Amino acid sequence: MTTTTTGGARPGATAPPGPAAKAKAKARHDGHGVRGSTRTFWLFAGPFLAGLLLFVYVPVGWSFYLSLFQAQNTVAPTKFVGLDNYADILTEGPFTDSLWTFTLFALIVVPLTYVLALALALLVHRISVARAFFRSVFFIPTACSYVVASMVWKLSIFNGVRFGLANTVLGWFGIEPIAWIGTVSPPWYWMVLVTLRLWLQLGFYMILFLAALQQIPKELYEAAWTDGARPGWQTFRHITLPQLRTTSVAVVLLMLIAAYQAFDEFYNLLPNTPYARPPLVYLYYTALGQGQDFGHGSAGALVLSALITMVTLLQGRIFGFGKADR
Amino acid sequence: MATSSTTHVRGRPRTVSERAGSVALYTVAVVVALLFLVPFYLLIRNSLATDADITGANWKFFPTVLHWENIPELFNDPAVPMARSMWNSLVVGVLGTAGQLLVCSLAGYALARVPYRHANKIFYAVLATLMIPSAVTFVPSFVLVSSLGWVSSLQGLIVPGLFSGFTAFLFRQYFLGFPKELEEAARIDGLGSWGTYWRIVVPNSTGFFSAIAVITFITNWNAFLWPLVIGQDQSSWTVQVALSTFTTAQTVNIHELFLAASVSILPLVLVFLFLQRYLVEGVAHTGIKG
Numbered sequence: 001m002t003t004t005t006t007g008g009a010r011p012g013a014t015a016p017p018g019p020a021a022k023a024k025a026k027a028r029h030d031g032h033g034v035r036g037s038t039r040t041f042w043l044f045a046g047p048f049l050a051g052l053l054l055f056v057y058v059p060v061g062w063s064f065y066l067s068l069f070q071a072q073n074t075v076a077p078t079k080f081v082g083l084d085n086y087a088d089i090l091t092e093g094p095f096t097d098s099l100w101t102f103t104l105f106a107l108i109v110v111p112l113t114y115v116l117a118l119a120l121a122l123l124v125h126r127i128s129v130a131r132a133f134f135r136s137v138f139f140i141p142t143a144c145s146y147v148v149a150s151m152v153w154k155l156s157i158f159n160g161v162r163f164g165l166a167n168t169v170l171g172w173f174g175i176e177p178i179a180w181i182g183t184v185s186p187p188w189y190w191m192v193l194v195t196l197r198l199w200l201q202l203g204f205y206m207i208l209f210l211a212a213l214q215q216i217p218k219e220l221y222e223a224a225w226t227d228g229a230r231p232g233w234q235t236f237r238h239i240t241l242p243q244l245r246t247t248s249v250a251v252v253l254l255m256l257i258a259a260y261q262a263f264d265e266f267y268n269l270l271p272n273t274p275y276a277r278p279p280l281v282y283l284y285y286t287a288l289g290q291g292q293d294f295g296h297g298s299a300g301a302l303v304l305s306a307l308i309t310m311v312t313l314l315q316g317r318i319f320g321f322g323k324a325d326r
Numbered sequence: 327m328a329t330s331s332t333t334h335v336r337g338r339p340r341t342v343s344e345r346a347g348s349v350a351l352y353t354v355a356v357v358v359a360l361l362f363l364v365p366f367y368l369l370i371r372n373s374l375a376t377d378a379d380i381t382g383a384n385w386k387f388f389p390t391v392l393h394w395e396n397i398p399e400l401f402n403d404p405a406v407p408m409a410r411s412m413w414n415s416l417v418v419g420v421l422g423t424a425g426q427l428l429v430c431s432l433a434g435y436a437l438a439r440v441p442y443r444h445a446n447k448i449f450y451a452v453l454a455t456l457m458i459p460s461a462v463t464f465v466p467s468f469v470l471v472s473s474l475g476w477v478s479s480l481q482g483l484i485v486p487g488l489f490s491g492f493t494a495f496l497f498r499q500y501f502l503g504f505p506k507e508l509e510e511a512a513r514i515d516g517l518g519s520w521g522t523y524w525r526i527v528v529p530n531s532t533g534f535f536s537a538i539a540v541i542t543f544i545t546n547w548n549a550f551l552w553p554l555v556i557g558q559d560q561s562s563w564t565v566q567v568a569l570s571t572f573t574t575a576q577t578v579n580i581h582e583l584f585l586a587a588s589v590s591i592l593p594l595v596l597v598f599l600f601l602q603r604y605l606v607e608g609v610a611h612t613g614i615k616g
Contacts, residue, residue: 040519041442048433049448051489056455059466066469075469123355136602137359140366143594145548147566148587149365151573155580156368156380163381165368199365204609211610261461264550271574280461280551287465288555297465309457 060305067298075294085299094274095300098282099307105278106259108194113255114248117202121209122240135210139203146264149196154181154269158192184275193276196265201258205251212247216240253315260308279304369591372584380580393581400585406578407560408586411568416593418483418553418564419546423539425488431535434497435523439509449498455491461551468555478559487552493538500534501527537608540601547594565590 067085069077089095124135141149157165158180167177180188220239221231229235241248263280270276277285279300287297372380374392400408436442437449467486468477476482508530512522528535553564563571569587572578598605 037441038443041436041440041445043520044436044440044523045433045448048429048489048494051429051485052452052455052491055467055470055486055489056458056463056491059463059470060458062469063463063466066466075473120358123351123358126351127355129352134355134359135606136598137362139602139606140595140598141362143544143598144365144591145550145566147548147550147570147573148369148591151569151583151587152365152368154573155583156372157365161381165364199362203362207606207609257459261459263461267550267554268570268573280464283462283465284551284555288468294465294469301462301465304462305458308459308462312457 063298063301066294067302069295071294071298073292077295081295085295086303089296089300089303094277094282095279095303098277098279101276102260102262102278105193105262106256108190109197109259110252110255112194113198113201113205114252116198117205117251118209118244120202120206121213122236124206125210125213135206138206141199141202142204144200146196146200147268149200150265150268153192153196153265181269187276189270189276192269193265196269197259197262201255205255208247208251209244212244213240216243249315253312256311256315257308260311369584369588372581373588374585375581377580380584396581396585400582400589403582406572406582406586407563407568408565408589410561411563411565412589414480414483414562415547415565415590417480419543421480422484422487422546423542425484426490426493426542427535427539429488430490430493431497431528432523433494434499435501435527437494437498438501438504440519452491452494456495460490464551464555467552471556477556478562479556480562482556483553483562483564487546487549493542496538500531504531533604533607536601536604540597540604541608544594544597544605 066075066077068080068082069085070079070081071077120138124131124138127134159165159167160177160179160182162168162171162177164177164180166180170176170178178188180192183189216239220243221235224235224239225231229238260278261280262278263284266276266278266281267284283297283300283304286293286300371389374394374396375389376393379386379389400406433452437445437452442448471477471482471486474482476485504527508526509522512526517525548566549564550566550570553567554570557563557567565586569583569590572583572586
């Protein structure tokens with residue numbers, strides 16, 4: 001029931017077999033000997049590895065190749081341009097703008113999601129009556145797709161005219177209707193984007209925190225109370241939070257990756273707007289919109305992959321991600 | 327688990343301030359729960375309303391009349407390929423999930439249990455693919471799939487998604503912890519690796535398989551970017567692409583759109599209600615999400 005998951009191998013029972021153990025396993029392996037076990041390996045893993053090669057390694061390699069060429073309206077390269085595609089996207093603006101959009105989005109969404117998901121988990125954890133009901137209510141938005149949620153947000157809640165729910169509620173307090181999506185300044189569309197993602201995601205991370213909270217030994221709290229610590233902020237600060245460290249790191253990493261892959265709600269809420277385009281939306285319009293520029297699109301995709309890999313590795317360094325520390 | 331984990335010391339009489347705290351706790355819980363339910367309420371309300379009700383100047387929380395005839399209207403409207411796109415989503419969801427489970431669990435088992443000289447190198451090659459976010463590979467994948475002639479086809483929607491490095495990795499981690507004794511007993515009874523896998527390992531792992539299946543199905547059902555990229559003909563739209571096309575471009579009856587959205591989330595709400603145990607377990611075990 002441990003949440004190792006995103007981390008690397010853990011020591012102990014689940015560790016990969018060392019050389020000695022492996023030799024032993026080989027020796028006693030069902031009488032077919034080494035060759036039989038090689039055949040078994042390929043029988044089991046062959047289809048997966050072939051698929052991985054064809055649908056991951058080949059596309060990434062082909063993409064790198066394409067990124068060095070001009071390839072417009074065709075998936076076959078036409079003219080070798082070296083690193084020009086990279087130079088173009090890094091200097092021309094829309095791509096770097098999209099990186100800033102992503103950065104801003106992540107800076108708003110990640111901390112908010114972290115705090116609110118943890119708060120929800122603590123709430124559900126402390127509730128004893130109807131706990132399953134509340135957990136379900138907070139979790140069930142995960143069933144909705146971004147497409148459906150975008151529709152409700154855009155056409156029903158944050159509709160710019162008076163009949164939107166948000167503007168109706170504001171109207172009760174005598175506040176004028178707000179154009180939530182149509183204008184760049186003030187950038188109210190951030191409110192729409194952020195609340196939508198919070199509604200869809202909080203329940204998922206709440207479940208992760210709940211699982212971790214249930215694993216904290218109760219003796220820790222009892223010991224703290226005997227030592228005079230008061231239930232509340234003190235025990236939360238000195239017991240709960242440190243005990244949640246592994247989960248917190250995993251959650252932040254998952255949230256960062258999820259924010260970075262934002263596409264659905266931007267595409268559905270703000271179609272064809274030049275502002276607030278995160279990287280994937282930019283890539284989509286570059287590679288598959290008018291002009292079908294696969295050269296620039298491939299270059300952008302590779303720069304993005306490199307960035308997310310760097311962030312993942314860096315975060316691993318900083319937080320010791322993947323190391324068992326409990 | 328239901329009662330014992332409140333932070334009160336049991337047996338201690340509850341003070342007034344504790345009781346006040348618990349009232350506050352439940353008040354917050356109820357208010358937040360209502361907020362979480364509002365979007366669902368709006369979906370259902372707008373599904374059974376007229377356009378005039380939805381866009382009327384005086385916003386009414388409760389519609390005056392429920393228009394159940396909206397439902398046959400939606401499925402008979404030739405402009406909205408609702409039945410077709412639901413069917414596509416179902417096929418992609420079911421076949422994609424079954425295929426991914428089959429391919430990735432076999433690979434995970436081999437990586438965890440079958441001794442092979444180069445297994446470590448291969449494992450690292452699988453891990454390396456986790457570093458590349460799948461959403462970013464849509465440009466090269468589109469290039470590949472279109473050169474295979476698979477654009478707007480079901481195989482184009484399903485096949486590229488089957489080979490998930492992450493799912494294979496999860497299965498490997500799971501099989502590393504699978505009790506060896508069970509497999510050894512099967513060996514002694516004369517079963518080979520293939521027989522052991524299907525007759526001993528899989529039947530004893532239904533919980534894990536169910537959890538991954540539920541999560542994979544939900545991910546497939548809600549997927550948007552790849553179906554949007556690959557579904558260029560209306561005949562290959564999934565329900566997410568169909569809905570998005572109506573909100574972003576065409577003009578369609580608003581109530582029909584909301585009804586279509588409600589219908590599209592119905593299968594997942596059912597999955598949530600009936601398989602929640604597996605789902606919560608799966609999320610808690612793996613922390614994955616598509």
